Amino acid sequence: MANKLISEIPLPKSIANVFAARNISTAKEALSLTEFELMELLDVGLTEVRSALSQISEIVAPPYQTALSLMEQRFQKEHLGGHFPTGLKGLDAALCGGIPFGVLTELVGPAGIGKTQLCLKLSLLASLPTNYGGLDGRVIYIDVESKFSSRRLLEIGLRSFPEIFQMKAMAQEMAGRILVLRPTSLSEFTQSLEQIKVSLLQNQVKMLVIDSMAALVSGEHEQGIRRQQTLSWHISFIKSLAEFSRIPVVVTNQVRSHNHDDASRYSFQVQSRDVTMEIPMRYDSHLIAALGIHWAHAVTTRLVLEAKSGQRFIKVAKSPISPPLAFPFHITSSGISLLSDYGMELMGPEINAIHCQGHNEIINFGMEGLQ
Amino acid sequence: MEIWRLPISASQRGKLISAGYTSLSSLSSISSSDLARELKVSETEAMDILKVALHSRGAQTSNASCSIVEGAQSAWDMLHDEESLMHITTSSADLDNILGGGIHCKEVTEIGGVPGIGKTQLGIQIAVNVQIPHDFGGLGGKAIYIDTEGSFMVERAFQIAEACIEDMSEYNRFLRKDFQECKINMKPEDILENIFYFRICSYTEQIALINYLDKFISEHKDVKLVVVDSVTFHFRQDFDDMALRTRVLTGMALKLMNLAKKFSLAVVLLNQATIKHTEGSFQLALALGDSWSHTCTNRIVLYWNGNERYAYIDKSPSLRSASAAYSVTVRGIRNSSSSCKRIKMM
Numbered sequence: 001m002a003n004k005l006i007s008e009i010p011l012p013k014s015i016a017n018v019f020a021a022r023n024i025s026t027a028k029e030a031l032s033l034t035e036f037e038l039m040e041l042l043d044v045g046l047t048e049v050r051s052a053l054s055q056i057s058e059i060v061a062p063p064y065q066t067a068l069s070l071m072e073q074r075f076q077k078e079h080l081g082g083h084f085p086t087g088l089k090g091l092d093a094a095l096c097g098g099i100p101f102g103v104l105t106e107l108v109g110p111a112g113i114g115k116t117q118l119c120l121k122l123s124l125l126a127s128l129p130t131n132y133g134g135l136d137g138r139v140i141y142i143d144v145e146s147k148f149s150s151r152r153l154l155e156i157g158l159r160s161f162p163e164i165f166q167m168k169a170m171a172q173e174m175a176g177r178i179l180v181l182r183p184t185s186l187s188e189f190t191q192s193l194e195q196i197k198v199s200l201l202q203n204q205v206k207m208l209v210i211d212s213m214a215a216l217v218s219g220e221h222e223q224g225i226r227r228q229q230t231l232s233w234h235i236s237f238i239k240s241l242a243e244f245s246r247i248p249v250v251v252t253n254q255v256r257s258h259n260h261d262d263a264s265r266y267s268f269q270v271q272s273r274d275v276t277m278e279i280p281m282r283y284d285s286h287l288i289a290a291l292g293i294h295w296a297h298a299v300t301t302r303l304v305l306e307a308k309s310g311q312r313f314i315k316v317a318k319s320p321i322s323p324p325l326a327f328p329f330h331i332t333s334s335g336i337s338l339l340s341d342y343g344m345e346l347m348g349p350e351i352n353a354i355h356c357q358g359h360n361e362i363i364n365f366g367m368e369g370l371q
Numbered sequence: 372m373e374i375w376r377l378p379i380s381a382s383q384r385g386k387l388i389s390a391g392y393t394s395l396s397s398l399s400s401i402s403s404s405d406l407a408r409e410l411k412v413s414e415t416e417a418m419d420i421l422k423v424a425l426h427s428r429g430a431q432t433s434n435a436s437c438s439i440v441e442g443a444q445s446a447w448d449m450l451h452d453e454e455s456l457m458h459i460t461t462s463s464a465d466l467d468n469i470l471g472g473g474i475h476c477k478e479v480t481e482i483g484g485v486p487g488i489g490k491t492q493l494g495i496q497i498a499v500n501v502q503i504p505h506d507f508g509g510l511g512g513k514a515i516y517i518d519t520e521g522s523f524m525v526e527r528a529f530q531i532a533e534a535c536i537e538d539m540s541e542y543n544r545f546l547r548k549d550f551q552e553c554k555i556n557m558k559p560e561d562i563l564e565n566i567f568y569f570r571i572c573s574y575t576e577q578i579a580l581i582n583y584l585d586k587f588i589s590e591h592k593d594v595k596l597v598v599v600d601s602v603t604f605h606f607r608q609d610f611d612d613m614a615l616r617t618r619v620l621t622g623m624a625l626k627l628m629n630l631a632k633k634f635s636l637a638v639v640l641l642n643q644a645t646i647k648h649t650e651g652s653f654q655l656a657l658a659l660g661d662s663w664s665h666t667c668t669n670r671i672v673l674y675w676n677g678n679e680r681y682a683y684i685d686k687s688p689s690l691r692s693a694s695a696a697y698s699v700t701v702r703g704i705r706n707s708s709s710s711c712k713r714i715k716m717m
Contacts, residue, residue, distance in 0.1 A: 065567075065568050068563035298520070
């Protein structure tokens with residue numbers, strides 16, 4: 001809508017000609033200028049500029065929907081009202097059905113905690129037919145760090161859904177729905193994204209997994225602000241991709257240690273010197289999510305995977321619907337499973353903290369997990 | 372020679388001038404019987420003259436300020452307007468207190484904070500609360516929710532709407548003990564029906580929509596709230612020309628202010644937090660830069676203080692800088708549990 005041509009908008013002939021003469025051909029160009037600038041550029045009066053702008057705006061502005069019709073539409077057309085159940089009952093209940101469609105869901109945690117395991121499980125689930133709780137469609141898995149293991153995927157399938165995966169033809173069909181891409185650089189990733197956008201709807205793609213987002217930039221640029229700017233186009237693109245295709249998008253993120261560059265206070269807090277702010281961080285390893293604050297705003301749901309005193313937890317750190325709950329989990333041969341469906345509610349910013357204590361288990365693919 | 376302008380007959384005018392009354396102020400302190408004696412006219416006629424003089428004098432004093440500058444309003448008249456200002460409650464009494472009753476209508480309020488602090492939650496809560504009927508102290512209006520990031524979740528809006536109706540029924544039960552009908556006729560679906568949802572996918576659409584709102588609201592006069600969630604997202608990337616960004620943002624803010632004043636509605640803009648390098652260290656600040664921070668009338672920062680969520684009035688023409696704690700519960704925004712006062716009604 002933004003790139004609508006001025007020539008396609010029914011404006012009075014005189015002003016349409018002036019726009020063309022001054023090389024303003026898209027609505028985007030016209031709307032980016034202020035009224036005064038347009039008056040000067042087009043050499044017309046304020047009333048004419050205003051009426052032209054209001055006509056252009058009316059055409060370019062998106063249509064509205066009442067929240068009620070939005071809800072009805074979602075429940076009628078989409079699987080479970082726009083949610084993808086993960087199979088982890090407690091988590092699904094907290095998230096009002098599962099991972100939401102149309103927005104970004106982030107998995108963040110230290111290395112080896114189980115992010116890729118969860119991604120594999122979700123990819124498998126998405127490929128299954130709907131009567132098994134799946135989305136019955138293709139999955140695009142962007143594997144940046146070459147962690148995708150098809151052997152592990154099939155093992156998860158065999159253990160979780162033996163009735164499907166014991167038949168070789170069915171196993172092939174399901175595994176065949178998961179398409180793995182391995183971009184080796186940020187520019188390759190960019191190209192793949194653009195191709196994906198085109199083929200998403202035609203090819204019945206029902207989920208996109210990017211594992212991991214942070215790895216794409218870690219090799220490329222300098223720290224901090226520059227890194228944030230590098231990814232900003234991608235963030236916006238992936239969000240719009242998720243939005244128009246209404247599919248769940250799962251992205252993993254890494255962690256890094258807290259350094260002095262990280263801000264945690266506003267200027268008015270520094271001035272007032274709140275005593276409560278002076279509690280020193282007592283984590284064994286003070287970790288925070290990589291990719292920065294701009295990324296943290298862009299994701300709608302953030303699931304933190306961490307290890308505390310040797311027990312792994314999956315926490316809902318940011319969600320529009322769920323309270324801040326932490327669920328203990330372990331990794332088994334059939335993927336990830338929760339040890340309890342009743343999450344612990346955590347107070348305060350503790351839910352965002354990422355711990356890495358006592359986490360030394362090796363995941364054995366052939367046996368049950370050591371928990 | 373203001374007497375010339377009075378709508379009285381020529382002979383009456385002549386008599387007033389020859390008696391020495393050339394200005395309206397000279398007529399202010401005289402009684403009708405004295406005037407009748409001076410002008411040698413009947414008392415009823417004198418009374419009529421005084422009435423006309425009073426009427427045009429009254430009109431003239433209020434015109435005095437307007438005649439100096441076109442469209443100006445005196446501060447005294449504005450005070451009257453301000454006292455009848457409407458507020459939209461946030462459902463947290465502590466937060467309403469520091470806000471002077473709630474989110475002000477006719478003004479643009481910017482609310483910003485780090486991810487997960489509750490900006491969208493507050494936005495949805497206000498979009499529900501603006502619909503509280505007049506009987507319950509609300510505005511009974513509709514809401515426009517402009518979503519630029521896809522953070523609006525219908526199920527959450529439904530939850531909050533349900534809780535709001537339950538609270539109203541509770542309130543009803545205490546107030547109208549003698550009435551049998553304690554049930555409210557509103558359903559959460561009705562509340563959802565009064566939220567006009569727009570999904571924006573680029574900054575061009577954002578500008579176009581804000582331009583179009585004037586016409587839309589003229590056709591839907593009961594809209595009393597516009598929430599933009601978030602105003603930042605599409606302006607944080609894609610802009611190589613920062614000066615252009617500032618001009619576009621300022622233009623947008625002005626249009627929103629005009630909308631707020633013209634239709635007496637509240638405009639709430641949700642902003643994101645970013646990291647700014649000031650005074651040798653990195654601090655949190657709201658996004659979109661320094662020039663943007665001048666454009667909004669009110670600015671509220673949501674932040675973490677220990678284990679609690681707090682709201683801080685960073686900028687306001689009429690409210691003191693103060694913080695209040697609030698919490699995000701399954702029912703929506705409520706007072707923080709640690710500052711809970713005992714409810715005496717029970």
